[in-house]
Amino acid sequence: MPKVITRFAPSPTGFLHIGGARTALYNWLFAKRHGGDFLLRIEDTDRARSTEAAISAISSGMEWLGLNWSGDAVSQFERSSRHREVAESLLEKGAAYKCYATAEETAAVRAKAREDGTAFRGDMWRDKTPDAETAARPYAIRLKMPREGSTTIDDLVQGTVTVENTELDDMILLRSDGTPTYMLAVVVDDHDMDVTHVIRGDDHLNNAFRQYQVLSAMGWDIPAYAHIPLIHGPDGKKLSKRHGALGVDAYAEMGFLPEAMRNYLLRLGWSHGDDEIIPTEQAIEWFNLENIGRGPARFDFDKLDNLNAHYLRKMNSEEILPLVKNELEKSVGQALSDIEQKRILRAMPTVAERAKRLPDIVEGASLFCNIRPLSLTEKAANTLSGQEAMIGGVANELAAVTNWTAEMIKAAIMSFAEARDLKLGKVMQPIRAAVTGGAPSGDLVDLLEILGQEEVLGRLSDQAAA
RNA sequence: GGUCCCUUCGUCUAGUGGCCUAGGACGCUGCCCUUUCACGGCGGAAACACGGGUUCGAGUCCCGUAGGGAUCACCA
Numbered sequence: 001m002p003k004v005i006t007r008f009a010p011s012p013t014g015f016l017h018i019g020g021a022r023t024a025l026y027n028w029l030f031a032k033r034h035g036g037d038f039l040l041r042i043e044d045t046d047r048a049r050s051t052e053a054a055i056s057a058i059s060s061g062m063e064w065l066g067l068n069w070s071g072d073a074v075s076q077f078e079r080s081s082r083h084r085e086v087a088e089s090l091l092e093k094g095a096a097y098k099c100y101a102t103a104e105e106t107a108a109v110r111a112k113a114r115e116d117g118t119a120f121r122g123d124m125w126r127d128k129t130p131d132a133e134t135a136a137r138p139y140a141i142r143l144k145m146p147r148e149g150s151t152t153i154d155d156l157v158q159g160t161v162t163v164e165n166t167e168l169d170d171m172i173l174l175r176s177d178g179t180p181t182y183m184l185a186v187v188v189d190d191h192d193m194d195v196t197h198v199i200r201g202d203d204h205l206n207n208a209f210r211q212y213q214v215l216s217a218m219g220w221d222i223p224a225y226a227h228i229p230l231i232h233g234p235d236g237k238k239l240s241k242r243h244g245a246l247g248v249d250a251y252a253e254m255g256f257l258p259e260a261m262r263n264y265l266l267r268l269g270w271s272h273g274d275d276e277i278i279p280t281e282q283a284i285e286w287f288n289l290e291n292i293g294r295g296p297a298r299f300d301f302d303k304l305d306n307l308n309a310h311y312l313r314k315m316n317s318e319e320i321l322p323l324v325k326n327e328l329e330k331s332v333g334q335a336l337s338d339i340e341q342k343r344i345l346r347a348m349p350t351v352a353e354r355a356k357r358l359p360d361i362v363e364g365a366s367l368f369c370n371i372r373p374l375s376l377t378e379k380a381a382n383t384l385s386g387q388e389a390m391i392g393g394v395a396n397e398l399a400a401v402t403n404w405t406a407e408m409i410k411a412a413i414m415s416f417a418e419a420r421d422l423k424l425g426k427v428m429q430p431i432r433a434a435v436t437g438g439a440p441s442g443d444l445v446d447l448l449e450i451l452g453q454e455e456v457l458g459r460l461s462d463q464a465a466a
Numbered sequence: 467g468g469u470c471c472c473u474u475c476g477u478c479u480a481g482u483g484g485c486c487u488a489g490g491a492c493g494c495u496g497c498c499c500u501u502u503c504a505c506g507g508c509g510g511a512a513a514c515a516c517g518g519g520u521u522c523g524a525g526u527c528c529c530g531u532a533g534g535g536a537u538c539a540c541c542a
Binding site: 116161206299305306 | 472505540
């Protein structure tokens with residue numbers, strides 16, 4: 001088997017959406033799996049809709065996802081003279097012809113076909129010779145589709161799919177203004193770039209038959225095709241802005257990890273038995289086209305959250321901190337002091353354990369900054385009401401602790417509780433409420449130790465005074 | 467409407483004729499652990515779209531019906 005070459009070929013008319021990201025991931029994974037190359041080509045032949053902003057959004061999205069491509073991204077637009085060359089040669093071979101139909105004429109034929117319930121063939125000028133006047137008009141170049149037989153694609157995902165050639169239209173290769181269409185450009189570019197496997201959304205399945213005919217008219221090899229189902233929104237409808245049709249940058253902003261995203265996208269429509277947690281290294285080893293499902297999958301935030309939480313728990317404190325530092329400082333309102341940073345690093349494992357997304361970490365970690373006075377949740381306020389005197393007492397007891405360690409803190413609280421004949425929980429609960437304001441947190445004694453005596457006493461006295 | 471594709475718990479899926487009284491995961495939920503919240507552990511509810519075949523035997527094969535999706539541009 002020759003070296004595997006795959007490619008991702010988005011049109012730069014918007015951000016890199018989730019479906020495109022998955023397509024890119026599958027192409028990348030497949031190339032990696034077979035030691036091949038993964039290429040990026042920007043399909044920017046539609047000059048009116050293509051933007052620089054979209055191009056950079058796509059590359060930064062792919063970089064964030066860790067999908068690196070070989071060489072420079074290819075601009076399809078810049079290759080238009082080569083496309084034109086191929087169209088001309090098809091014309092010379094008699095495999096294509098000039099079409100002088102106007103937009104109105106074409107629209108009329110199309111409407112008629114639709115009405116008759118037949119396929120639009122676009123063959124108004126097939127096998128016709130223009131008179132002198134018409135010949136002077138601008139013309140488009142159409143492919144002369146075979147009218148006999150059928151075309152079969154052995155799709156690696158969809159299986160063997162056959163379509164009658166009479167269903168295929170004489171599609172336009174070169175527009176009347178001389179610019180190549182997508183249908184021509186993809187075929188030429190994939191051929192010139194030596195692409196061996198075309199892995200793309202199944203919205204292109206119908207195009208594959210038409211592209212096949214261009215390939216065979218040129219006598220070129222047919223690449224292997226794998227048309228993967230699209231991703232739908234939670235309601236089963238096509239993804240829209242309301243759902244997950246956000247750019248990958250939006251997911252980055254929501255606080256998802258690239259590794260979690262890759263794992264989620266991989267499992268959405270592909271499986272390896274009962275395996276759910278599949279780190280990228282493992283995915284490269286396992287990925288194949290055969291196990292891609294044939295039905296469209298729905299996007300599910302809950303599962304993404306779950307995966308994200310999993311990968312978050314596996315990270316080191318030192319790895320997480322830089323990811324949240326900026327947001328943390330923004331939320332606290334000032335740069336992190338060394339002391340705060342140390343507290344956060346110590347508390348990180350327990351903070352990460354109850355977080356799903358990065359913002360949860362910001363919230364949990366901010367508890368370890370100097371943020372007095374704390375705002376209380378309703379529940380915390382209830383726990384505290386009527387306990388002001390006790391909190392004051394506890395504060396006094398803790399103020400007397402000379403060696404601020406978990407053991408000493410715990411001993412102080414226990415002796416306080418015993419002296420008043422109170423159950424430990426009766427004392428612990430209000431302390432927690434006063435010190436955390438009701439935010440989720442781990443072991444209370446550890447929390448007090450990490451926070452430091454001064455900050456703890458401060459927070460307690462805030463509530464004792466209230 | 468034409469053409470093509472698809473159909474297992476709410477969701478992602480395992481399943482390639484007997485191992486399926488259908489398995490896993492997310493979500494939901496009961497209990498345990500516990501000073502809170504989590505994590506974790508042990509349970510629970512929850513699906514083969516429908517109707518016909520083929521077969522000793524069908525979630526698995528065939529046909530039909532219904533539903534869903536894609537596409538039908540001088541967009542990509």
